[in-house]
Amino acid sequence: MERWILFLTLILPILVWFVVRPLWIGFRRNRIARQPFPQNWQHILERDWPIYQRLPKELKHKLHQAVLVFLAEKKFEGKKGLEITDEIKVLTAAQACLLICNRKSRYYPKLQTVLMYPSTFFSKQTRSQEGASHESYVYRHGESWVNGPLVLSWDASRKGAANPNDGHNVVMHEFAHQLDQEDHRSDGVPNYQFQGNYSAWAPVMGRAYQNLVQAKKKRQKTVLDKYGATHPAEFFAVATESFFEKPLQLWKHQPELYKLLAGFFAMDPKGWGEKPGSE
Numbered sequence: 574m575e576r577w578i579l580f581l582t583l584i585l586p587i588l589v590w591f592v593v594r595p596l597w598i599g600f601r602r603n604r605i606a607r608q609p610f611p612q613n614w615q616h617i618l619e620r621d622w623p624i625y626q627r628l629p630k631e632l633k634h635k636l637h638q639a640v641l642v643f644l645a646e647k648k649f650e651g652k653k654g655l656e657i658t659d660e661i662k663v664l665t666a667a668q669a670c671l672l673i674c675n676r677k678s679r680y681y682p683k684l685q686t687v688l689m690y691p692s693t694f695f696s697k698q699t700r701s702q703e704g705a706s707h708e709s710y711v712y713r714h715g716e717s718w719v720n721g722p723l724v725l726s727w728d729a730s731r732k733g734a735a736n737p738n739d740g741h742n743v744v745m746h747e748f749a750h751q752l753d754q755e756d757h758r759s760d761g762v763p764n765y766q767f768q769g770n771y772s773a774w775a776p777v778m779g780r781a782y783q784n785l786v787q788a789k790k791k792r793q794k795t796v797l798d799k800y801g802a803t804h805p806a807e808f809f810a811v812a813t814e815s816f817f818e819k820p821l822q823l824w825k826h827q828p829e830l831y832k833l834l835a836g837f838f839a840m841d842p843k844g845w846g847e848k849p850g851s852e
């Protein structure tokens with residue numbers, strides 16, 4: 574009798590949490606991913622996101638499946654009166670899912686809600702200096718919190734998708750932060766245990782980050798946006814934007830970094846037919 578009580582109170586919850594729950598989630602996701610991808614969603618992507626047109630057919634299929642699961646699991650909330658439409662949900666989800674659809678997907682496990690503002694929003698910043706904390710407000714296009722929601726400006730998200738060659742994509746930037754923050758830290762080292770060459774991460778990213786810091790000081794022209802020189806976490810987010818939007822340039826100028834990211838995302842965007850004029 575005592576053994577049964579021990580089983581019911583201790584072992585059963587552990588079994589449910591670590592065995593039954595993941596199996597159930599996997600089963601549910603497979604069922605959702607097999608549903609047909611709505612045609613109007615495909616039209617939205619074809620119309621508003623030129624990168625989508627470049628994707629190999631097999632990758633498009635994986636992306637569709639990931640978008641279906643993402644939208645079944647994440648909530649969107651419009652701020653300042655913004656009405657959440659299919660366009661907002663699908664365009665955001667597709668750009669977010671491109672980062673994970675060829676990986677052993679975890680669907681941004683800490684993220685539950687995407688808050689969407691119509692345009693740039695104010696964000697409260699708290700900084701500690703000499704024992705005192707200072708609060709200030711800054712304009713933002715996007716924000717990703719370690720244990721909170723992901724916040725985006727719809728205006729910036731739409732424009733980021735519409736120009737596929739400028740290396741500026743706020744949705745990819747913020748979702749790269751989410752990947753980084755999966756291990757509860759925002760340090761430019763994402764959870765790499767599921768895929769990729771972890772031992773190469775620190776030396777390659779460290780060198781590339783320092784090169785960008787130096788280039789910024791010397792005011793040199795760089796493929797990566799110099800905002801990436803402000804912090805290693807920003808460097809990873811900025812490098813992700815360029816990896817998907819300026820793959821040929823990144824590959825030519827920083828092959829080591831390109832190769833590392835290609836391993837991490839398990840993709841090779843330089844082969845997707847970036848417009849020659851965009852180099």
Ligand SMILES: [Zn+2]
Pocket residue numbers: 746750806807810
């Ligand atoms: Zn950032």
